[in-house]
Amino acid sequence: MYTPAAVTFFLCSLLAGRLVPVWGCRVLEVGAVLLAAGYTATVIAFTSGPRLTPALVIPTPMLQSVGGGLLITPMLNTVLSRIDPADAGVASGVLATAQQVGGALGVAGVGLVFFRAYHPTDGNPAAAAAHALAMASACTLVLALVAAVLVRLLPAGPRNPPGGQRR
Numbered sequence: 001m002y003t004p005a006a007v008t009f010f011l012c013s014l015l016a017g018r019l020v021p022v023w024g025c026r027v028l029e030v031g032a033v034l035l036a037a038g039y040t041a042t043v044i045a046f047t048s049g050p051r052l053t054p055a056l057v058i059p060t061p062m063l064q065s066v067g068g069g070l071l072i073t074p075m076l077n078t079v080l081s082r083i084d085p086a087d088a089g090v091a092s093g094v095l096a097t098a099q100q101v102g103g104a105l106g107v108a109g110v111g112l113v114f115f116r117a118y119h120p121t122d123g124n125p126a127a128a129a130a131h132a133l134a135m136a137s138a139c140t141l142v143l144a145l146v147a148a149v150l151v152r153l154l155p156a157g158p159r160n161p162p163g164g165q166r167r
Contacts, residue, residue, distance in 0.1 A: 001054065005061035012069025020074045025154045028071050028078060032148035035067025039141035046134035052126070071147070078154065106143070113139045 012031075019027045042060040046052070076095060083091040118132035 001058060002061060004058055005065040008062045009065035009069045012066050013073040016070045016074045019070070020078070025078065025151065028075060028151045028154070029148065031067045031070025031072075031074075032144065032151045033067070035064055035071055036141055036144040036148055038062075038064030038067055039137045039144050042137040043134050043141060046130045046137065052130055067144075071151070075151075082155070110136045110139055 016027055016031070038060055041063055045056050045060050076099075079095060080088060080091060114132045114136040117135035118128055120128040122128065
């Protein structure tokens with residue numbers, strides 16, 4: 001079920017590397033919006049009531065992966081391009097640590113939302129899981145919207161352009 005999303009993320013991450021030099025932070029903005037749209041689609045798909053089928057479920061993480069590939073991968077380079085080259089090693093370490101801590105807290109937080117919303121007592125564990133996934137996706141949607149706002153606030157160009165000359 002998740003293989004199409006993984007392939008989509010990989011391909012969009014590669015594409016982002018070619019788009020960012022041309023379009024700059026706009027690529028990250030589009031990625032953040034598509035990521036939020038993917039989580040919105042997941043919430044809608046899992047609360048719409050019809051029987052969940054691969055045709056209904058697979059496209060939503062793929063849309064999330066398009067957004068994530070255009071946002072997450074180039075975000076690291078975008079952030080580090082604003083750092084003085086003398087501080088790049090420390091900044092890279094801090095960024096990697098923040099990414100790991102954020103990932104761990106995100107998994108724990110979204111997992112908490114999922115398991116607090118999961119109530120299979122009505123005899124239909126699939127419906128309970130769909131509801132819980134919708135609630136976890138709604139939580140992640142809020143975080144994706146925050147990311148979209150923060151990406152929109154990024155400065156337009158790098159502080160340290162290639163060649164070491166400052167603008």
